[in-house]
Amino acid sequence: MAVTQETVQTVQEVEKYKYGFVTDIDTDTAPKGLNEDIIRFISARKEEPQWLLDWRLKAYAHWLTMEEPDWAKVGYPPIDYQDAYYYSAPKSAEDGPESLDDVDPELLATYEKLGIPLHEQEVLAGVKNVAVDAVFDSVSVATTFKETLAAHGVIFCSISEAVKDHPELVKEYLGSVVPYSDNFFATLNCAVFTDGSFVYIPKGVRCPMELSTYFRINAANTGQFERTLIIADEGSYVSYLEGCTAPMRDENQLHAAVVELVAHKDAEIKYSTVQNWYPGDENGVGGIYNFVTKRGACRGDDSKISWTQVETGSAITWKYPSCILQGDRSVGEFYSIAITNNFQQADTGTKMIHLGKDTKSRIISKGISAGKSQATYRGLVKMMPNASGARNYSQCDSLLIGSECGAHTVPYIESRNRSAQVEHEATTSKISDDQLFYCRQRGIGEEEAVALIVNGFCREVLQELPMEFAVEAQKLVGISLEGSVG
Amino acid sequence: MSIADHQPEEFVKIMLEIKDLHASVDGKPILKGLDLTMGPGEVHAIMGPNGSGKSTLSYVIAGRDGYEVTEGSILFNGRDLMEMEPDERAGEGLFLAFQYPVEIPGVSTMNFLKTSLNAIRAYRGEDELDAMEFLKFVREQTATLNITDELLKRAVNVGFSGGEKKRNEVLQMAVLRPSLAVLDETDSGLDVDALKIVGEGVTGLRSPERSMLVITHYQRLLDYVIPDRVHVLADGRIVASGDADLARELEEKGYAGFSKAAA
Secondary structure, three states: OHHHHHHHHHHHHHHHOOOOOOOOOOOOEOOOOOOHHHHHHHHHHOOOOHHHHHHHHHHHHHHOOOOOOOOOOOOOOOOOOOOOOOOEOOOOHHHOOOOHHHOOHHHHHHHHHHOOOHHHHHHHHOOHHHHHHHHHHHHHHHHHHHHHHHHOOOEEEEHHHHHHHOHHHHHHHOOOOOOOOOOHHHHHHHHHOOEOEEEEEOOOOEOOOOEOHHHHHHHHHOOOOEEEEEEEOOOOEEEEEEEOOOOOOOOOOEEOOEEEEEEOOOOEEEEEEEEOOOOOOOOOOOOOEEEEEEEEEEOOOOOEEEEEEEEOOOOEEEEOOEEEEOOOOOEEEEEEEEEEOOOOEEEEEEEEEEOOOOOEEEEEEEEEEOOOOEEEEEEEEEEOOOOOOOEEEEEEEEEEOOOOOEEEEEEEEEEOOOOOEEEEEEEEEEOOHHHHHHHHHOOOOHHHHHHHHHHHHOHHHHOOOOHHHHHHHHHHHHHHOOOOOO | OOOOOOOOHHHHOOOEEEEEEEEEEOOEEEEEEEEEEEOOOOEEEEEOOOOOOHHHHHHHHHOOOOEEEEEEEEEEOOEEHHHOOHHHHHHOOEEEEOOOOOOEEEEEHHHHHHHHHHHHHHHOOOOOOOHHHHHHHHHHHHHHHOOOHHHHHOEEOOOOOHHHHHHHHHHHHHHHOOOEEEEEOOOOOOOHHHHHHHHHHHHHOOEOOEEEEEEEOOOHHHHOOOOOEEEEEEOOEEEEEEOHHHHHHHHHHOOHHHHHHHO
């Protein structure tokens, strides 16, 4: 009841705002379509300062001049950007199911296989009565976290809160790694982003915990245009885990997020993602279009940014977590597992831009394709003129399951410095009948055997994940490939 | 009262009963009316020249795809093996030691053993072993086979020497405790020292509840694993059977006479 009242009140307040809509406004959703008024509406709902609204509008104006990229090896019908909602407040508890009995049993079966505790299942499924408890619970958990983190000077909050509470940090860093004009989807995100996370680690602080669980619960209500900004000041360290380890049956088709990381001198950021958005059904109907821009800047000397991703969901994945290695001796790493099944398409990889001296990058990519899916690794390694002594090592392995899928490797290498070294290795293999039969003769069922073999294939990447996450990721590998053999 | 309710003593004593088995690979007949009966705890050797159908027999028993049974039956502990998937056969207590053990990159031998044992325990409705129980159990088995913890950490068969691969097969047999083990040319690719370790390892696993079907080209493994019965396989059929002396006879005289008999 209180929640409803609050919503009504908020809407009334918005209506008073000079740029706010007075007509046709659902209680929690902006009208369909995209125009300046929608952007003003979003900014107003979030009570943003003028500079941020100006930035959004600048991005929107630029977006109108841009064309949707078509170079990726993915195919999808044209997206009508006017036929989508760009602001939808989290659904109120009233809309939730009464209990787990009302939740899609297939969804629950997946939670079960992932070993997600019952209570957390309820939160993820948005169960009504429990959800209130759970929200209360997660708020208190978050508060406990926040106190511990605050004692170390760590800021961890939503980006909306950060805009209000730490405007100087947001103003300095927002768009400093992925500028508003960067690319079609990132620019769209700049114009309409609704929320996301903000992290600041002060000088010399090693973040006392993995920033994970809180986010995972929170992620259930995260919108389709997230914006995340992480800043690691000099000599600091943070490990950040993003993503939901359970499928989210999202009606929205387009998901265009932006993540920016900044590592100052001697700082290290480890960013891990497990992406398991709804991939569509076995006939390729539905699913998320996941067009994400992720980039980290190693600004200071001896800084390090490490991306680890396990991509199993989404109908289409278009994602290239990148590192700009500005500081001397800075290090960029990219560890990736991309699994596609049925009609999924993934075009993913990384960009390593070497600017500083003796910078190093390492790329380990494991692509697994099954069903009628297509997986492409697309990566750029660029050695700029000042990157003396820079080194890169890339390894791209593809594994095919069945005979109707495809794996593609597209490495781009540009070197403008004679002393820079670039190494690239690539392999493509199939799960052999010998391997499957060997496992099955040892009592291991067919699907479990595939999961075991694929997990072995991915081991180098899985071991980069924090322990707790790695176990869930391993299970997810098995679940994603169910039905791919036999 | 039906027969199933009250089985005669003799029936229970048969572990494996193969009757008039015909099998083809890619449409080509390989096994052409093979009969074989084994009791619990018995060790039988199948000897024969290359191309006589030895490996086909082991794959047919284990249920490999592409090995098509066109006629005949295989009963294992009274149950029809043909009705079961390969992993179900393993759950029922059937084990095949491979002639060419397969590499599984990135999967540690320890993890593979644990996954395998727990899958079989689950099939039998037993609880899974936790990591500590399992480690203790495996260490009891590794000692006699001269297998180090280092080897257990390595990926399954990846970069293993011929001897290591075969010892790994015997270790899996020791861990899974099958009621019927089919050893397909387990002696191939072994030097004298490795043969001794493997041979003694296998002999150590003999028990009244465990039958073994030792498929081999040479007699040398049978110096360690003394068979109760020896059968000569030629052109897809058992053409002669005898005791351990038959193996020695074959070693001296070769298969020439038997191949002719089959033709």
